Amino acid sequence: MESKSFLLFASVLCLTALSSAQDSCGQRPLVGPPGASRIVGGREAPEGAWPWHVSIQILSVHHCAGTILDRLWVLTASHCFHNYLWISRRHFRVVAGLHTLSALGDHAQIRSISKVKMHEDYDDVTSDNDVTLVLLGSPFDFTDHVRAVCAPHNVTHELALNFSHCFVTGWGSSYFRGPLLNSLQETEVELIDRRTCNLISWYGGLITDNMICAGLESGGNDACQGDSGGPLQCYSDNEERFYVVGVTSSGEGCGLPRRPGVYAQTSSFSGWLKANQEAASPALRPDTRLLAALLSSALLLLL
Numbered sequence: 002m003e004s005k006s007f008l009l010f011a012s013v014l015c016l017t018a019l020s021s022a023q024d025s026c027g028q029r030p031l032v033g034p035p036g037a038s039r040i041v042g043g044r045e046a047p048e049g050a051w052p053w054h055v056s057i058q059i060l061s062v063h064h065c066a067g068t069i070l071d072r073l074w075v076l077t078a079s080h081c082f083h084n085y086l087w088i089s090r091r092h093f094r095v096v097a098g099l100h101t102l103s104a105l106g107d108h109a110q111i112r113s114i115s116k117v118k119m120h121e122d123y124d125d126v127t128s129d130n131d132v133t134l135v136l137l138g139s140p141f142d143f144t145d146h147v148r149a150v151c152a153p154h155n156v157t158h159e160l161a162l163n164f165s166h167c168f169v170t171g172w173g174s175s176y177f178r179g180p181l182l183n184s185l186q187e188t189e190v191e192l193i194d195r196r197t198c199n200l201i202s203w204y205g206g207l208i209t210d211n212m213i214c215a216g217l218e219s220g221g222n223d224a225c226q227g228d229s230g231g232p233l234q235c236y237s238d239n240e241e242r243f244y245v246v247g248v249t250s251s252g253e254g255c256g257l258p259r260r261p262g263v264y265a266q267t268s269s270f271s272g273w274l275k276a277n278q279e280a281a282s283p284a285l286r287p288d289t290r291l292l293a294a295l296l297s298s299a300l301l302l303l304l
Contacts, residue, residue: 025143027053027151027242035166035189035236043175043188043222048100049108051170051185053150053245054231056096057081057135059088063102063181066171066231067095068245069149072140074278076152077230078248078265079123079133090114095137098146100185102172108146113138118277120270129209131250131265133230134277150234151244153268162244164235167192167215169249169262173228177255188222190215192235192246193261203259211269213247216261224262225255233264 031049053069057077065081075095091113098108105111116136123130141147153159170187174180198214199206208214215233216222224231233247247264254260267274 026149027240027244028148029243030145034241035168043186046100046170046185046187049146050187051232051234052098052146052148054170054185056099056102056172057230058094058096059085060092061094063172065229066249067135068232068248069097069141069147070152070274070278071149072143073137075135075137076245076248076267076274077133077135078131078250079119080125080128080131080250081230082117082119082133083123083125086117090117095135097141098144102181102183108144110141110147112141116281118281120273127207127209128251128263129211132248132267132270132273134274134281136281150232151240151242152274153244153246153271155271156268159244159246159268161239162235162237163239164192164244164246165238167233167235167246169215169222169224169228169231169233171224171228171231171249173225174255175225177225179225190222190233190262191217193218198261204253204263208263211266212250213264213266214261215247215264216256218259220256220258220260222256224249224252233262
């Protein structure tokens with residue numbers, strides 16, 4: 002009887018942990034929801050404010066940013082790896098729970114990279130399809146400082162999320178070709194309609210259906226060098242959580258008027274992301290059907 006009770010307990014524990022991990026995406030326990038006042042320009046982010054933001058490093062030096070999708074997968078930009086595939090994966094690492102580049106701190110978690118899956122149709126000239134999945138060598142331990150963001154299921158789902166505040170985060174330069182910043186920065190931006198962004202006086206038709214623009218028409222609030230691969234994240238008032246809307250990709254200069262940041266639109270790649278995550282790590286991802294069957298079996302044993 003004791004073994005049956007233990008089996009039931011273990012099954013319930015597994016299902017509860019899985020459900021909790023899925024339900025808590027996009028929530029940041031250490032910082033409340035966005036306030037009513039806007040951030041003008043960039044500022045240092047409160048520590049732990051963006052627990053899904055990671056640093057992808059080469060030989061322990063920040064190279065690009067990324068976004069935690071779940072315990073094993075990080076979303077980033079293809080241009081972060083396109084010209085670096087000749088470097089052995091053992092020289093790369095992913096650091097989560099990081100606030101200051103020069104000091105890991107007590108909350109940092111370091112993981113190796115097991116696999117890099119670049120989008121097959123990435124175009125390094127136009128920056129179209131600028132998304133890449135990174136499979137970690139071992140899963141993250143989720144804490145208040147390290148957790149996953151939510152991702153839109155598709156374009157239709159994204160439209161229904163009712164975003165109120167959008168932010169870009171990173172250690173990137175505060176001006177064009179400037180040095181990296183030591184502390185994680187945040188800046189609030191506005192999503193810009195693709196038709197507007199493609200006007201002749203803006204980007205003149207260079208923005209594809211797989212891209213989204215974000216910034217301000219007057220300039221000022223923008224991602225810059227060193228922010229590549231990081232998240233454009235928006236807060237859903239309906240869901241009371243953050244979603245990764247874009248991957249920091251390209252743009253002309255930094256913070257120029259009518260030259261907002263250009264991001265790979267996450268919802269355009271939802272099918273690609275799901276298919277590649279499931280294909281690459283079936284043995285590592287939790288099998289909800291197996292856990293449910295285990296729980297059912299345990300309950301039958303107790304009857």
